[in-house]
Amino acid sequence: MTLYRVRMVLARNDEFPEGSNAHGYDLVVPLDEAGKLDPVSWKNHTKDCxxxxxxxxxxxxxxxxxxxxxxxxxxxxxxxEGDEEPFFKLERHEVKIGEYLSVTEPDGDSHTFRVVTLEPYVKK
Structure with missing residues (x-):
């Protein structure tokens, strides 16, 4: 298991036909060898994620x-409680460059994002 720094940006939608690099997320996540989130490793690195x-x-x-x-x-x-933003079936997805992942905001709006960077996380 390795921790990775992931950047995902807003994918194409009605408001942003070309997507948007000004809307997105930077995350630190534990990935297994298949590129899927590793819940066992997450337990050991919750503060890093x-x-x-x-x-x-x-x-x-x-x-x-x-x-x-x-x-x-x-x-x-x-x-x-109530400020959480769930991912859509993230347990089924590989986290890799070019992959699309969806997040639902607390108001119920769902947005799709494209993974644009994936690199090993180096703790500072």
Whole structure:
């Protein structure tokens, strides 16, 4: 298992026909040899699995990657419920450059993102 830094940016949609590099996420995630999220390794690295959400004309948000059952989600405040952003069936997807992943915001809007960088995470 290795931790990886992943950047994913907004994929094409009605509002952004070409996608948008100004909307997305930087994440640190544990991946197995097949490129899938590794829940066992995640348990040993929960504090390292950080998330940075960047969105044009909005304040950046920082949170952590969480796992429960088969579900993966972003949690911006571990003391408050309802601010989580779940991934759509992330347990089934390989995380690799060019792959598309979907996140649902607390208001119910779902956005699709394209993985644009994937590199080993070096702790500073």
């Amino acid at each position: 950080i998330v940075h959400r960047f969105w044009a004309n909005a304040e950046d948000r920082r949170g952590i990657l969480r796992h429960s059952g088969k579900n993966w989600f972003i949690d911006y405040d571990t003391k408050t």
